[in-house]
Amino acid sequence: MGESPASGTDTVAAIGEFGLIRQATAGRPQPSTTLLGPGDDAAVVAAPDGRVVVSTDSLVEGVHFRLDWSTPTHVGRKAVAVNLADIAAMGAVPMSVVVALACPSDTPASVATELLDGVAAEAERAHVGVVGGDLVRADEIVVSVTALGDLGGRAPVTRSGAQPGDVVAVYGRLGWAAAGLAVLGRGFRSPVSVVNAQRCPEPPYAAGPAAASAGATAMIDVSDGLLADLGHIAEASGVGIDVHTDKLTVAERLIDVSTALGADPMHWVLTGGEDHAFAATFPSSAALPEGWSVIGSVGRPDIGVTVDGGPYNRENGWQHWN
Amino acid sequence: MGESPASGTDTVAAIGEFGLIRQATAGRPQPSTTLLGPGDDAAVVAAPDGRVVVSTDSLVEGVHFRLDWSTPTHVGRKAVAVNLADIAAMGAVPMSVVVALACPSDTPASVATELLDGVAAEAERAHVGVVGGDLVRADEIVVSVTALGDLGGRAPVTRSGAQPGDVVAVYGRLGWAAAGLAVLGRGFRSPVSVVNAQRCPEPPYAAGPAAASAGATAMIDVSDGLLADLGHIAEASGVGIDVHTDKLTVAERLIDVSTALGADPMHWVLTGGEDHAFAATFPSSAALPEGWSVIGSVGRPDIGVTVDGGPYNRENGWQHWN
Numbered sequence: 001m002g003e004s005p006a007s008g009t010d011t012v013a014a015i016g017e018f019g020l021i022r023q024a025t026a027g028r029p030q031p032s033t034t035l036l037g038p039g040d041d042a043a044v045v046a047a048p049d050g051r052v053v054v055s056t057d058s059l060v061e062g063v064h065f066r067l068d069w070s071t072p073t074h075v076g077r078k079a080v081a082v083n084l085a086d087i088a089a090m091g092a093v094p095m096s097v098v099v100a101l102a103c104p105s106d107t108p109a110s111v112a113t114e115l116l117d118g119v120a121a122e123a124e125r126a127h128v129g130v131v132g133g134d135l136v137r138a139d140e141i142v143v144s145v146t147a148l149g150d151l152g153g154r155a156p157v158t159r160s161g162a163q164p165g166d167v168v169a170v171y172g173r174l175g176w177a178a179a180g181l182a183v184l185g186r187g188f189r190s191p192v193s194v195v196n197a198q199r200c201p202e203p204p205y206a207a208g209p210a211a212a213s214a215g216a217t218a219m220i221d222v223s224d225g226l227l228a229d230l231g232h233i234a235e236a237s238g239v240g241i242d243v244h245t246d247k248l249t250v251a252e253r254l255i256d257v258s259t260a261l262g263a264d265p266m267h268w269v270l271t272g273g274e275d276h277a278f279a280a281t282f283p284s285s286a287a288l289p290e291g292w293s294v295i296g297s298v299g300r301p302d303i304g305v306t307v308d309g310g311p312y313n314r315e316n317g318w319q320h321w322n
Numbered sequence: 323m324g325e326s327p328a329s330g331t332d333t334v335a336a337i338g339e340f341g342l343i344r345q346a347t348a349g350r351p352q353p354s355t356t357l358l359g360p361g362d363d364a365a366v367v368a369a370p371d372g373r374v375v376v377s378t379d380s381l382v383e384g385v386h387f388r389l390d391w392s393t394p395t396h397v398g399r400k401a402v403a404v405n406l407a408d409i410a411a412m413g414a415v416p417m418s419v420v421v422a423l424a425c426p427s428d429t430p431a432s433v434a435t436e437l438l439d440g441v442a443a444e445a446e447r448a449h450v451g452v453v454g455g456d457l458v459r460a461d462e463i464v465v466s467v468t469a470l471g472d473l474g475g476r477a478p479v480t481r482s483g484a485q486p487g488d489v490v491a492v493y494g495r496l497g498w499a500a501a502g503l504a505v506l507g508r509g510f511r512s513p514v515s516v517v518n519a520q521r522c523p524e525p526p527y528a529a530g531p532a533a534a535s536a537g538a539t540a541m542i543d544v545s546d547g548l549l550a551d552l553g554h555i556a557e558a559s560g561v562g563i564d565v566h567t568d569k570l571t572v573a574e575r576l577i578d579v580s581t582a583l584g585a586d587p588m589h590w591v592l593t594g595g596e597d598h599a600f601a602a603t604f605p606s607s608a609a610l611p612e613g614w615s616v617i618g619s620v621g622r623p624d625i626g627v628t629v630d631g632g633p634y635n636r637e638n639g640w641q642h643w644n
């Protein structure tokens with residue numbers, strides 16, 4: 001098993017599991033929550049709250065990303081971001097991630113190292129430690145990340161606490177990744193802002209704990225699409241949710257792109273996944289934290305998720321298996 | 323996306339991500355450490371110690387297992403066992419696992435559910451909660467598990483604390499999985515005891531925390547082979563380790579199998595991976611916990627890992643990328 005540093009012609013097989021993991025973790029900054037970093041059988045992470053929040057999500061080449069559309073760095077960042085968003089959607093502050101990377105043995109070492117650089121970059125952006133990793137051979141690239149977070153004394157905000165009379169609010173971009181996907185699907189690479197939104201979300205992690213502190217009754221990160229994810233809250237809480245489209249901002253950029261492509265930007269906003277904005281319900285009396293905006297209301301169970309009081313008939317978001 | 327229960331003809335695509343995850347987790351017993359189980363954006367696990375131990379490891383079809391050699395249940399059990407062994411090798415008690423399962427969309431639902439049944443069975447054997455899961459489409463089956471554990475006030479036992487003068491001790495079976503692999507490789511399916519040892523290890527999890535309490539200075543679980551894994555301790559600790567073969571027990575069963583196959587059973591014991599026994603170093607004055615047996619000594623840094631005072635010249639264990 002070689003120990004040499006990567007060059008353009010090296011493959012992951014030539015560098016080997018231990019060499020690549022060392023490359024990916026050596027010298028990376030670790031936050032104070034990382035008590036024992038990578039390199040042993042397991043890592044040790046602080047859990048000052050006495051509880052730890054944990055979530056896992058995988059990205060698969062050809063299913064969740066394409067390396068002709070995204071750089072390996074984007075893929076690594078995205079794999080971390082989607083997991084940290086899940087942690088933040090519980091009202092927790094992300095602390096740590098571990099990464100299991102499966103890839104073909106003839107994968108250029110540069111692809112694996114750039115992907116792991118992306119993992120490290122997103123972790124650093126979120127002040128999160130990359131505390132462990134595993135590298136295995138497979139026929140295609142699969143990046144599985146597990147994230148840990150700390151509740152800081154707050155109760156976890158589940159999907160099941162929404163009450164009739166609550167308001168529905170969102171924080172973050174909606175429809176941008178869907179617009180980027182539409183652009184890429186037509187063979188274009190610009191506008192870069194929407195294309196990059198598809199390549200890698202930038203979830204506003206701090207919005208999750210802020211919502212929890214402000215009394216959010218239910219929360220989710222928007223991975224499958226606003227209506228689909230509000231549907232998860234509605235089902236878990238046994239409530240109905242109505243979305244008010246006049247409260248949803250459609251960015252100029254999305255309007256421009258939709259005009260160029262002959263698409264409906266509101267459809268992207270309502271059903272586009274992968275932006276990892278946050279959607280939450282709050283008591284109507286709650287003072288919403290800065291940046292959250294009301295876009296709907298919680299009502300009777302029998303209404304399901306409606307848009308402006310009626311059913312929304314286009315497909316409600318993205319599902320892996322279809 | 324269908325919501326019907328699995329039948330023999332269903333595929334994972336027909337059942338869908340949410341349906342399969344529900345099947346895999348609904349009604350499973352959860353230990354008291356599971357404060358919020360699967361079904362939300364993330365789970366919440368107790369961390370009474372104020373620290374949490376975390377490790378991740380993946381199994382890939384065709385690399386780490388073959389479904390003509392192992393049942394899906396074995397694979398699921400093994401994916402959990404190898405991770406819990408890493409947690410125990412730090413001196414921690416395993417608490418929780420999350421599972422990311424990637425598989426082709428035409429995988430029979432029964433394969434996925436049996437694999438997840440295996441995950442649940444090994445978790446239950448170890449009193450561990452399956453607190454989260456992710457199911458994605460891929461070209462082959464990849465099972466990534468992340469495990470969490472609790473140190474119960476003990477210091478983590480790393481690979482780096484071995485001291486010259488320490489004794490080296492092991493707990494658990496060595497060479498059995500290698501013998502099973504040799505049997506399977508010849509096209510046989512028996513003896514079942516060694517074949518099953520290859521299909522799924524049964525790590526003696528409690529031996530890890532017991533060793534930590536007894537003052538173990540370094541510890542590792544034997545995944546790559548005894549000499550290779552002692553090499554990790556030697557390197558991390560800056561010591562040499564000598565293994566005394568007269569202290570290593572070779573089970574009658576291994577002798578029988580080796581005779582039948584014309585193999586060297588001591589080579590299996592010294593270099594066979596995947597048994598997930600534990601190897602640790604202890605001060606020579608320590609009272610070893612029950613079941614641990616001394617098999618070597620820690621010496622000068624410049625000797626590396628030796629066997630009966632000299633170099634061992636056969637390949638030192640199993641490496642994924644070769």
